[in-house]
Amino acid sequence: MNLRSPVAMMCACAMLVCLAFLHLRWGEVPMDKFDWWDAVWGTGEPSSIHTTILWEVRMPRTFTAMAAGVLLGWLGMLLQTWFRNPLAGPGVLGITSGGSLGVALAVLAGLTVPTWVAASAGCLVVLVLIAAASKRFVSPVTTLVFGLMVSYAVGSAVTLLQASASVESLQSFIFWGMGTFGKSNMWQAGSLGALVLVCAIWIVRRSGWLDTWTLGEDMAQTMGVTPAQFQGELLLLSGVVVGWVTSLCGPLAFLGLATPHVHKFFSKARSHRAMMGGVAMWGAVLALLSDGVVRVTDAGGSHWPLNAVLALFGAPVVVAVLWKRTHDWS
Amino acid sequence: MNLKASNLVVGHSPERVLLGPLDHAWKAGGMHLVLGGNGSGKSTLLRTLVQAHPALSGEVSMSDGKQKLRPKERATWTKAIAFVSSRPPQQVGLTVKEVWALSGNPSEVEDWHPDLMGLAAFRLSELSDGQAQQVMVARAMLQSNRWLVLDEPTAFLDVQAQRRLWSMLDGHVARGGGVLMATHDLWGVERWSEAQFEATLALSSLTMIRRGNLRALPLNSSKEDLSELLA
Numbered sequence: 001m002n003l004r005s006p007v008a009m010m011c012a013c014a015m016l017v018c019l020a021f022l023h024l025r026w027g028e029v030p031m032d033k034f035d036w037w038d039a040v041w042g043t044g045e046p047s048s049i050h051t052t053i054l055w056e057v058r059m060p061r062t063f064t065a066m067a068a069g070v071l072l073g074w075l076g077m078l079l080q081t082w083f084r085n086p087l088a089g090p091g092v093l094g095i096t097s098g099g100s101l102g103v104a105l106a107v108l109a110g111l112t113v114p115t116w117v118a119a120s121a122g123c124l125v126v127l128v129l130i131a132a133a134s135k136r137f138v139s140p141v142t143t144l145v146f147g148l149m150v151s152y153a154v155g156s157a158v159t160l161l162q163a164s165a166s167v168e169s170l171q172s173f174i175f176w177g178m179g180t181f182g183k184s185n186m187w188q189a190g191s192l193g194a195l196v197l198v199c200a201i202w203i204v205r206r207s208g209w210l211d212t213w214t215l216g217e218d219m220a221q222t223m224g225v226t227p228a229q230f231q232g233e234l235l236l237l238s239g240v241v242v243g244w245v246t247s248l249c250g251p252l253a254f255l256g257l258a259t260p261h262v263h264k265f266f267s268k269a270r271s272h273r274a275m276m277g278g279v280a281m282w283g284a285v286l287a288l289l290s291d292g293v294v295r296v297t298d299a300g301g302s303h304w305p306l307n308a309v310l311a312l313f314g315a316p317v318v319v320a321v322l323w324k325r326t327h328d329w330s
Numbered sequence: 331m332n333l334k335a336s337n338l339v340v341g342h343s344p345e346r347v348l349l350g351p352l353d354h355a356w357k358a359g360g361m362h363l364v365l366g367g368n369g370s371g372k373s374t375l376l377r378t379l380v381q382a383h384p385a386l387s388g389e390v391s392m393s394d395g396k397q398k399l400r401p402k403e404r405a406t407w408t409k410a411i412a413f414v415s416s417r418p419p420q421q422v423g424l425t426v427k428e429v430w431a432l433s434g435n436p437s438e439v440e441d442w443h444p445d446l447m448g449l450a451a452f453r454l455s456e457l458s459d460g461q462a463q464q465v466m467v468a469r470a471m472l473q474s475n476r477w478l479v480l481d482e483p484t485a486f487l488d489v490q491a492q493r494r495l496w497s498m499l500d501g502h503v504a505r506g507g508g509v510l511m512a513t514h515d516l517w518g519v520e521r522w523s524e525a526q527f528e529a530t531l532a533l534s535s536l537t538m539i540r541r542g543n544l545r546a547l548p549l550n551s552s553k554e555d556l557s558e559l560l561a
Contacts, residue, residue, distance in 0.1 A: 211432055218383075223433065270423030
């Protein structure tokens with residue numbers, strides 16, 4: 001058990017490097033290794049097709065996938081701590097559907113705000129609802145059911161918007177809903193990277209409060225945590241992160257919920273500072289793996305949507321969690 | 331520092347007042363017990379005192395004549411008063427050592443209860459309720475060397491675990507700390523009022539909740555008197 005976590009960590013690290021390399025190296029447009037090398041270092045012809053493909057297609061896609069994986073993994077960890085619920089996650093609690101509604105309002109109903117603002121606002125509204133409701137519900141399962149009801153209600157609102165939308169906007173919305181890492185440019189990938197940094201700083205700064213929170217809200221309060229401030233910060237952070245990721249990549253399912261459990265399966269440590277590295281690593285690995293499947297099927301012509309692949313990975317993880325831990329949720 | 335309730339009204343909503351308005355001060359140091367039957371509002375009173383539950387009105391403070399400490403000064407306040415609830419937290423993945431480290435230096439526990447150090451590497455969720463409760467008492471002692479507020483800490487414990495827990499509290503009181511405990515365990519009361527204990531360890535005050543108010547009781551109340559009052 002003591003050896004398991006460093007070995008798993010090293011495997012994850014190696015997988016991450018290999019996957020990132022494959023994603024950058026391999027693609028529908030073949031490149032021989034010299035062209036690729038030149039494109040990486042910019043030593044070939046400037047603005048050759050290879051440079052363009054590498055820097056404007058593969059790099060942003062790879063970095064977006066990694067950053068989104070890291071962010072959603074951390075968010076899953078934070079939400080699971082916040083609601084003291086191992087099955088919490090941005091998708092399950094209806095937070096991403098709140099983002100979808102925001103995007104639907106922006107894209108389908110022609111609201112003149114940037115999609116990421118609309119998505120963040122939608123996420124924040126649902127988060128506030130869930131946070132208020134979870135105070136009332138004693139059982140974590142009730143909170144989950146509440147989140148499910150919220151996503152149904154929000155989903156029906158989105159359907160109503162779809163019914164009266166134009167064909168083109170409907171089409172772009174449906175494609176967005178399937179999820180993809182391939183729609184963002186280098187700047188957007190960079191902005192996700194910046195969010196990763198912000199999140200990392202917050203988690204490190206608040207790791208004491210996060211750990212204390214696992215003992216229960218009442219205990220945390222008597223141990224010096226200010227619940228209003230703690231939850232306010234969490235609310236803002238998760239709203240912005242899920243909103244931004246959702247507006248760029250679509251409402252991604254399972255990545256946030258499953259990643260912390262994949263990490264916990266391999267590692268014993270449960271303090272947030274000890275978990276954040278592993279969760280980030282697995283988040284990036286899972287995102288790259290799923291996007292790898294998407295890209296392979298794209299090349300083969302069958303075009304599997306990212307969300308379908310994520311569900312294929314994620315659902316068994318959740319079932320395994322339920323199966324294994326009927327008593328001990330930690 | 332004395333722990334003081336001034337005009338304190340305890341309850342869940344203005345329509346459901348449990349206790350108060352209370353004016354009461356618990357003197358620094360020693361063992362203080364609050365008695366009351368089920369549903370009398372013992373737990374809510376304690377939770378209000380440690381700020382885990384909002385007071386309906388009035389205030390809680392600590393003072394030693396010169397200095398007054400209010401819950402708003404959170405960092406200083408939480409160093410002077412720590413809480414142990416009746417049931418240890420469930421499903422906590424942190425190790426015992428990590429839990430202690432949240433409140434102080436884990437190696438100090440060695441002096442108070444050497445046996446507990448053997449549990450340091452276990453997760454809190456892997457322990458029995460009795461073990462976990464002792465861990466939580468040790469944690470509270472790391473947090474505060476003044477007041478420990480305990481809500482029926484022995485309710486779920488077997489005899490052995492109860493004895494261990496009492497001995498930790500003995501130690502805390504002997505080092506000059508104060509313990510405020512809610513209980514309906516008359517055996518526990520009797521134990522603390524028994525004459526064979528050293529004077530410092532004996533019961534310092536006994537209060538009872540009756541008809542929405544707090545009432546001081548004579549320390550030498552017999553068990554029969556108490557059980558009559560509790561009925």
